Amino acid sequence: MTQTNRNTTTSDRLTTVLSYGVLILLGYLVFVIVAPFIRPLAWSAVMAIFFYPLYLRVEKHMRPTYAALLSTVAVTLLLIVPVLLVLLYASKEAIDGSARIQGMINGGAAALPTHFIDWLQARLPGSLQDIDLMGPLRQGAERIASYLASSLGGMLKNLLSFFVSLFIVLFALFFMFRDGGAILRAARHLIPFDPEIQESMLGESRDLIFASVAVALLIAAIQGTLGGIAFGLTGLPAPVFMGVLIAFFSIVPVVGSALIWFPAAVWLVLSGHWGKAIVVAAICGGVAGVADNLVRPLLLRNRTRLNDLLLFISILGGLDAFGLLGLVAGPTIVAAALGVFRVYMERRERLEKATA
Numbered sequence: 001m002t003q004t005n006r007n008t009t010t011s012d013r014l015t016t017v018l019s020y021g022v023l024i025l026l027g028y029l030v031f032v033i034v035a036p037f038i039r040p041l042a043w044s045a046v047m048a049i050f051f052y053p054l055y056l057r058v059e060k061h062m063r064p065t066y067a068a069l070l071s072t073v074a075v076t077l078l079l080i081v082p083v084l085l086v087l088l089y090a091s092k093e094a095i096d097g098s099a100r101i102q103g104m105i106n107g108g109a110a111a112l113p114t115h116f117i118d119w120l121q122a123r124l125p126g127s128l129q130d131i132d133l134m135g136p137l138r139q140g141a142e143r144i145a146s147y148l149a150s151s152l153g154g155m156l157k158n159l160l161s162f163f164v165s166l167f168i169v170l171f172a173l174f175f176m177f178r179d180g181g182a183i184l185r186a187a188r189h190l191i192p193f194d195p196e197i198q199e200s201m202l203g204e205s206r207d208l209i210f211a212s213v214a215v216a217l218l219i220a221a222i223q224g225t226l227g228g229i230a231f232g233l234t235g236l237p238a239p240v241f242m243g244v245l246i247a248f249f250s251i252v253p254v255v256g257s258a259l260i261w262f263p264a265a266v267w268l269v270l271s272g273h274w275g276k277a278i279v280v281a282a283i284c285g286g287v288a289g290v291a292d293n294l295v296r297p298l299l300l301r302n303r304t305r306l307n308d309l310l311l312f313i314s315i316l317g318g319l320d321a322f323g324l325l326g327l328v329a330g331p332t333i334v335a336a337a338l339g340v341f342r343v344y345m346e347r348r349e350r351l352e353k354a355t356a
Contacts, residue, residue: 039325040165044172046328051075055177068178093238220247223257223288230283234276236264251312
């Protein structure tokens, strides 16, 4: 090898190293700039994934800019505003409910069903007859009230930051709708697979996200709505807040929303309200169960989805990693990853059979 060739090779290597170094530096600087807005941008991306088919239908009848604007307004009015109102009212009910519970417990046994207290005391050993049953309940109520009050105070302090983030979410959602095709084409250049495999991966990921996340959220909304109605009809406190809890716990495998409505039904039985207990059990357990068994198969049809345990773990892990965003982002990421992995494995198995 001549001296000129050696110098050229060294120069090429140095140029390559410097090029990658500049790219890494630029990528890091871009990340530093974007980092404060990661969460609102991620919310925009998640909503864009779910509602992009809506945008495509609207785009058939008008220009992309107007279609993106109309789709963003529709998502705001039909999803974001109702969810914010429900969460706001649920927070208010939670604060009021914790104060009522604390007042009941501070009022002593007289505030609870008398026959239940007598029944429980009669079955305790003689040495435990004088035990203070209200102490742990009183402490728990105080902690709940303190936690909810501090959480509400923190929300009020960050109210301006919340609305700024909400504006960023909606602003970014408009551009993700309008420029979604260009963003998807750019993302495909980052996937190190052939176009055919890319299409299969994206399609599989899209189906998994719909089947695992969208359907789960819809079923949770149905069960939460029915649970809130049941609590409201029977006069149980904080029906909206309890409906939100029922919706959240409906994703728990096996027991699901029964973690919330079953203790409420038992409380009604112990209070002597058998009819109301039957109403709660019928609506929450019966009607919601039937809706789950009818709506879920209808929406899923032949689509594959995450199993319940993996869905539950991805939600809890997402909440731990991303906060409230993880409720949707966790299952979305896991579903997308499984979609990519499944297509890769199927492709590899076909190649192995072809070469065998």
